[in-house]
Amino acid sequence: MSWDETRRVLLSEWTKIRSVRSTVWTLAAALVVTVALGMLICLLVRNTFNELSPHERMTFDPTLTSFAGTSLGQLAMIAFGILVVAGEYSTGMIRASLSAVPRRGLLMFAKVAVATALALAVGMVTSFLAFVLGQALLGDHRTNLGEPNVLRAVFGGGLYMGLIALFAMGVAWMLRSPMLSFGVLIPFFFMISGILANVSATQKLGRYLPDQAGSWIMSVVNTGDRPYGPWAGLGIMVLWVAAALLGGYLVLRRRDA
Numbered sequence: 001m002s003w004d005e006t007r008r009v010l011l012s013e014w015t016k017i018r019s020v021r022s023t024v025w026t027l028a029a030a031l032v033v034t035v036a037l038g039m040l041i042c043l044l045v046r047n048t049f050n051e052l053s054p055h056e057r058m059t060f061d062p063t064l065t066s067f068a069g070t071s072l073g074q075l076a077m078i079a080f081g082i083l084v085v086a087g088e089y090s091t092g093m094i095r096a097s098l099s100a101v102p103r104r105g106l107l108m109f110a111k112v113a114v115a116t117a118l119a120l121a122v123g124m125v126t127s128f129l130a131f132v133l134g135q136a137l138l139g140d141h142r143t144n145l146g147e148p149n150v151l152r153a154v155f156g157g158g159l160y161m162g163l164i165a166l167f168a169m170g171v172a173w174m175l176r177s178p179m180l181s182f183g184v185l186i187p188f189f190f191m192i193s194g195i196l197a198n199v200s201a202t203q204k205l206g207r208y209l210p211d212q213a214g215s216w217i218m219s220v221v222n223t224g225d226r227p228y229g230p231w232a233g234l235g236i237m238v239l240w241v242a243a244a245l246l247g248g249y250l251v252l253r254r255r256d257a
Contacts, residue, residue, distance in 0.1 A: 009101055009110040017084060017114060026080040027118065030161065031126045034073030035133060041068035042134040049141055061221040062143045063153045066134030070157065070218070073126065074164045074211070077119060078185050081168025084115045085248075086178040104252050108173070112245065116166055123161030127154050149220045149230075156217030156234060163234075163241050167210055170244025174251050210240035 017023050042065055052060070088094040101107040131154045135142040145151050172181045189211055197206030206212055207226060214237030217230045226233065 006106065006110070009106055010114060012100070013110045013114040016088075017118065020083070020087065022087070023080055023083050026076045026083065027122045030073045030076035030080070031122055031129070033076060034067075034069040034126050034161075035130045037069030037072055038066050038130040038134045039069075039137055042066060042137040046137060046139050046141060059221055059223055060141065061219060062135065062138050062141055063131065063150050063220045064218055065138065066131045067127070067153075067157050067218045069130060070160070070215070074161065074189065075186070077123070077161050077165040078168040078189065079182075080119060081115070081165040082172045082178055082181045082185070084111065085169050085172035086176060086181050089176045090178050105249070108249055108252055112166070112169065115169060116162060119165035120158065120162035123165075124155075124158035126161060127157035130157070143220070147220075152230065153218050153220050156230065159234065160214050160217060160237070163214060163237055164211070167237075167241045167244050170241065170246075170248040173248025174244070176251070176255075208236060210237045213237050213240075 045065055049057070049060075088097060097107060098104065101110075131145075135144070143150055145154065168181070168185055171185060172178070175181045175184065193206065193209045193211050195206075196202040196209065197212045199206070213228070213233040216226055216228070216233035219230060228236070
């Protein structure tokens with residue numbers, strides 16, 4: 001594999017992604033929704049802070065409050081990951097892509113590299129913007145980047161957003177259909193994961209799901225209810241992402257377009 005060939009495939013994938021409006025709009029939506037909802041929650045918390053119980057005040061995490069919009073913003077990141085991969089299957093473009101780049105590993109590498117770079121860049125901007133604007137609205141209850149573990153949480157928020165998109169890409173490669181991918185991932189992240197993590201019978205299992213483990217990186221206040229730390233939680237999420245991408249690669253390599 002020559003660098004010149006790799007460079008051409010990378011440029012091709014960059015052209016594909018930026019020329020499709022839906023992928024660009026999903027990234028923009030991830031930023032806007034996450035920041036706007038986070039700001040709204042921060043404003044509501046500031047106005048109702050005195051109504052919180054003593055325990056809630058003691059465990060209040062201003063940094064995590066800024067990221068309240070992530071739960072909805074990740075939907076756009078999931079959509080981005082699905083559309084980048086499964087969009088080619090729905091339009092039939094995957095046949096042209098595989099004809100132009102017969103080396104499927106190279107094709108997948110290039111798509112993952114370009115999409116991950118974009119998702120991480122948008123994720124980082126979103127995370128820092130959500131933090132800065134959210135803290136401004138929290139008033140006297142705010143924190144700052146100089147406080148212990150705050151910078152880690154904000155930086156981790158950007159990593160989490162990027163990893164969510166990457167996980168969706170792996171699943172989309174395995175399922176090879178936008179509708180099927182949406183049908184699996186949206187209920188999983190917005191219903192099944194939350195239920196498993198909050199029902200006592202399945203709570204221990206639920207905390208090892210990708211979003212539950214990965215989102216721990218955005219917390220600063222340690223409530224002591226997790227058997228792992230923030231970075232370990234993100235590591236668990238990375239393992240899920242790696243498994244999804246490996247599954248996607250095996251399907252791409254063994255099945256025709």
